[in-house]
Amino acid sequence: MKQYIARRIGYSLLSLFLLSLMIFLLVRLTGDPASLFVEPGAGPEDIATIRRRFGLDRPLWAQYWHFIASFAQGDLGQSFYYRMPVLDLYFQRLPNSLLLAAVAMTFSLLIGIPCGIIAAVRVGRMWDSAGKIFALLGLSLPSFWVGLVLILVFTVWLGWLPSSGSGTALHVLMPAFALGWYFAAAHMRLTRSSMLEVLGSEYVKLARLKGLPEAMVIGKHAFKNALIPVITLAGINLVVMINVAVVVEVVFAWPGIGRLLYEGITFRDFPVVQGVVVIGGAMIVLVNLLVDIVYALIDPRIRLAS
Amino acid sequence: MAMTVITHPIAAPAPLAFWRLKGFPLIPALILLFIAFVAIFADVLAPHDPQVGSLARRFRPPAWQEGGSMAHLLGTDHVGRDVLSRLMYGARVSMIVGLAAVLVAGSLGTLLGILSGYLGGWVDQVIMRLTDSWLALPALTFAIYLAAIVGPSELNIIIILGSVYWTRYARVIRGEVLSLKEREFVNLAVVAGCSKRVIMWRHILPNVINSAIVLATLMLGIVIVTEAALSFLGVGVPPPKPAWGLMLSDGKKGLMVGYWWLTVLPGLCIMLMVLSANLLGDWLRVKLDPQLRQL
Numbered sequence: 001m002k003q004y005i006a007r008r009i010g011y012s013l014l015s016l017f018l019l020s021l022m023i024f025l026l027v028r029l030t031g032d033p034a035s036l037f038v039e040p041g042a043g044p045e046d047i048a049t050i051r052r053r054f055g056l057d058r059p060l061w062a063q064y065w066h067f068i069a070s071f072a073q074g075d076l077g078q079s080f081y082y083r084m085p086v087l088d089l090y091f092q093r094l095p096n097s098l099l100l101a102a103v104a105m106t107f108s109l110l111i112g113i114p115c116g117i118i119a120a121v122r123v124g125r126m127w128d129s130a131g132k133i134f135a136l137l138g139l140s141l142p143s144f145w146v147g148l149v150l151i152l153v154f155t156v157w158l159g160w161l162p163s164s165g166s167g168t169a170l171h172v173l174m175p176a177f178a179l180g181w182y183f184a185a186a187h188m189r190l191t192r193s194s195m196l197e198v199l200g201s202e203y204v205k206l207a208r209l210k211g212l213p214e215a216m217v218i219g220k221h222a223f224k225n226a227l228i229p230v231i232t233l234a235g236i237n238l239v240v241m242i243n244v245a246v247v248v249e250v251v252f253a254w255p256g257i258g259r260l261l262y263e264g265i266t267f268r269d270f271p272v273v274q275g276v277v278v279i280g281g282a283m284i285v286l287v288n289l290l291v292d293i294v295y296a297l298i299d300p301r302i303r304l305a306s
Numbered sequence: 307m308a309m310t311v312i313t314h315p316i317a318a319p320a321p322l323a324f325w326r327l328k329g330f331p332l333i334p335a336l337i338l339l340f341i342a343f344v345a346i347f348a349d350v351l352a353p354h355d356p357q358v359g360s361l362a363r364r365f366r367p368p369a370w371q372e373g374g375s376m377a378h379l380l381g382t383d384h385v386g387r388d389v390l391s392r393l394m395y396g397a398r399v400s401m402i403v404g405l406a407a408v409l410v411a412g413s414l415g416t417l418l419g420i421l422s423g424y425l426g427g428w429v430d431q432v433i434m435r436l437t438d439s440w441l442a443l444p445a446l447t448f449a450i451y452l453a454a455i456v457g458p459s460e461l462n463i464i465i466i467l468g469s470v471y472w473t474r475y476a477r478v479i480r481g482e483v484l485s486l487k488e489r490e491f492v493n494l495a496v497v498a499g500c501s502k503r504v505i506m507w508r509h510i511l512p513n514v515i516n517s518a519i520v521l522a523t524l525m526l527g528i529v530i531v532t533e534a535a536l537s538f539l540g541v542g543v544p545p546p547k548p549a550w551g552l553m554l555s556d557g558k559k560g561l562m563v564g565y566w567w568l569t570v571l572p573g574l575c576i577m578l579m580v581l582s583a584n585l586l587g588d589w590l591r592v593k594l595d596p597q598l599r600q601l
Contacts, residue, residue, distance in 0.1 A: 011438065018439035026455065136588070140581040142531045144538055145554060145573035148561060156564045163562065243444040247535045251558075261447065265454045265541060277451045281442045288442070 004296055012289040019281045023274060024067050028060070071278065077271035081263070086275035089260060094242075096166060097256035100179065100249070101241040103172050105234060107180030108187055113230065115184075116191025120226075121218060123196065131188060138185035144247040147178035151251070164253035175252040179245055183237050190233055194226040232291060239287045243280040331589050334582035341579055345398040352391035353379070356548040359386030365560055368567050381567045384559045389567060392548040393575055399549040400579060403463055404530045408522045410468025411529075415475020416518050420506050422476065423483025434480070437473045445470050449532055453541035463542055467529050475521055482514050516594045523587030527580035534576050550576050 051057045055066060070077070076086035119131035154174060155163040161170055198204060199222050207221045208214075246258035253259070257276060264272030344351060363386040369379050380389040422433040443451075452466045486492060487510070495505050536542030537551030545552055550572040557568030 011435070014435050015439040015442055018436060019442055022439065023451075026452070136581060136584050137577075140527060140531075140584050141577050142534050142573070142580075144535060145569075145576065148554065148558070148569045149573065151561060152564070152566055152569055156562060240444060244446050246446060246450060247538060250539060261450065262539060265450065265539070273451060273454055277443065277447055280444055280447050281439075284444065285439075285442045 001296065005293055008289055008292045008296075012285050015285050016282060019285070020068060020071065020278070021064070023278060023281075024064050076275035076278070079264075079269055079272045081267040081269045081272070086271050089272065090257065090275060090279060093255060093257050093260050096254065097242045097245065097249075097258070100172060100176055100245060100254060100256055101238050103176035104180035104183070104241055104245075105238050107177050108183040108237075109230075109234060111181070111184040112187030113191050113227075116188040116230075117195055117218070117223065117226075119188070119192045120195035120199065131192070135185035135188045138181045138183075141181070142247075143178045143182050144251050146181060147175060147248050147251040150174045150178060164251075166255055171252075171254075175245075175248050175254050178251070179241060179248045183241065186237070187230060187234065191226065191230050194229050195222060198222045198226045232294075236287055236291060239283050243283065331582075331585045334585040337578055337582040338586065341397050341575075341582075342401060344394050345401040348391075348394040348398050352388075352394045353377075354388035354391040356387060356391040356395040357546045359383065359388070361386050365565055367565070380571060381565075383553070383556055383568055389553075389571060392553055393550070393571060395548040396550045396553060396572065396575065397579075399460070399543055399547060400530050400533065400576070403460060403467070403533050403543070403549075404526050406464045407467035407471070407529045407533070408525050410464060411471040411525065412475055412518055412522050414468060415472035416479050416511075416514065418472065419476040419479025420483055420510055420514065423480040424487055424502070424506050424510060430480075433476065437476050440470075440473045445528075446532060446535060449536060450539060450541060453536055458541050458544040460543055460547070463533060463536060466536075467532060470532075471525060471529065474525070475518065478517055478521060479514050482517055483510055486510055486513055520587060520591045520594055523583055523590055526583040527587070530576065530580055530583070 055063060058066075074087055076090075078084065079086050079089055082089055115131045115134060119128045122128055150161075151163045151174065154161040161174055162168070165171055199218075204217060204222050207217045212221075242257060244258075245254075245256060246261055248254070249256045249258035250262050257280075261273060261276045263269065264276065359382060363378070363382050364384055366375065366378050366382040366386075367373050368381045368389075369376050371381075378388050378390070380393065382388055383392070418433050418437075422430045449466050449470045452470070453462065456462045456466070492505060492509055495509050500509070533542055533549070534551030534554065537549045538555045540555065542551055543549035545556075553572040554569060557565070557572065560568045
């Protein structure tokens with residue numbers, strides 16, 4: 001067990017190392033990073049100053065070492081536009097992203113789980129197909145378009161909800177729904193397949209043989225156990241949501257991390273862009289590691305197999 | 307797309323009888339063919355130049371609404387460009403970018419997947435760890451990051467989408483190769499003295515092509531949505547080229563005053579194309595490759 005966990009941690013560290021190397025090299029392979037830091041058309045002496053100031057005139061390995069060392073100390077550089085540390089900016093925006101992700105996740109589970117259960121209980125019938133189509137729709141509609149249409153309907157035509165910004169509970173509804181629908185599809189599919197698996201198991205058969213009413217079998221015995229993988233996926237997706245909400249946040253002018261990334265791109269604020277991407281990657285590596293370890297703790301087959 | 311996919315019917319009794327197979331998603335296939343048709347013949351079909359408009363005719367509603375005219379069936383945008391023509395040329399952009407990106411991602415991923423699965427050892431370790439760290443980056447964020455570095459152009463978008471999405475291929479194909487290489491025919495090829503390269507190229511590749519095709523159809527939708535998102539954010543296809551994502555971005559200018567056609571129509575096009583690709587891919591997945599049913 002210890003060995004397994006040690007190996008998983010080793011893999012994660014390796015992933016983080018490759019990730020950092022990738023991000024470090026990509027910027028340098030695709031051109032002189034100094035040119036990203038200045039306005040287009042800046043003179044050569046300006047570029048030279050920038051190169052010196054950011055240490056870009058030093059050898060590559062020294063630059064990489066500096067990049068890693070400062071990252072390990074939590075220093076992701078200074079934002080050009082806001083003139084403050086990237087990390088501070090990030091933590092300023094994080095609560096908004098968390099709020100958006102939490103509400104979106106609530107929507108997504110409220111839609112996904114009941115649909116999945118109905119589809120599993122009525123497998124192969126009309127409700128099953130209806131659930132499938134709904135899920136596929138969620139996967140096929142770009143979330144930002146859902147957002148735009150929501151604005152059109154609920155702000156422009158009905159005048160019920162504010163179109164953008166944050167502050168009140170009403171502000172979060174539309175962006176959260178636009179973001180949540182996409183994930184509802186995945187949660188619905190997993191609930192369905194997990195329910196189907198549990199419904200075919202011995203203990204559900206036993207519960208039925210005992211003469212329990214069907215609602216009790218599904219609600220108490222099957223549902224609870226089928227929920228475990230769904231909750232795991234929801235946990236991972238919560239982290240994913242924080243990192244992929246860019247377009248939805250832009251549509252609704254929601255002041256989260258995604259919008260920070262977008263602003264970073266528009267203002268050519270390169271440290272911000274790089275910082276958001278690096279933290280996002282590190283977050284996902286960490287969550288994957290946690291899931292691996294928790295699963296190994298629960299299921300001995302996993303830790304013994306590898 | 308539909309045609310290339312269907313030239314490899316595994317379960318089909320006769321080459322052209324694919325549409326008679328149970329549950330063949332005829333409507334999605336027709337929709338995709340229609341979009342492909344419009345994309346190819348956009349020059350002939352489009353009533354106006356998609357990139358030139360006149361400010362005198364801006365924000366005209368579709369023909370059936372009050373103030374609309376037959377000259378602009380689906381209305382005009384904020385600089386007076388014909389929406390219908392832009393949608394038609396937009397189909398071309400989506401088709402080209404989508405297919406090319408899937409091709410790039412598919413070739414790269416399949417190649418690495420085969421190398422990783424067949425050669426094993428340190429090659430496998432390196433490729434799989436690379437895949438892990440690649441997957442750690444949220445795809446959209448990663449694409450935005452790359453696009454911000456290299457700057458917007460159609461070719462760049464294709465390369466970016468290809469280099470973001472190859473990992474899914476690599477994972478799945480590697481898994482297939484791992485089981486294929488234990489099979490009798492591969493062992494016989496080894497005994498017969500085939501080199502590793504010949505085995506991978508002649509014996510392994512043809513056997514994983516089905517999975518690659520299924521993945522490609524499923525990937526097409528994801529790639530098109532990502533392209534639209536990138537264009538929407540201004541790091542995708544550069545304006546004034548007509549791309550559906552760009553049209554949505556422009557459509558925001560008329561959103562708050564209720565010019566619905568600028569927002570609803572391009573989105574509907576994206577939805578139709580992606581939904582069709584997904585339905586077709588879903589069907590192919592079950593049909594061609596039982597191993598992928600859990601995907």
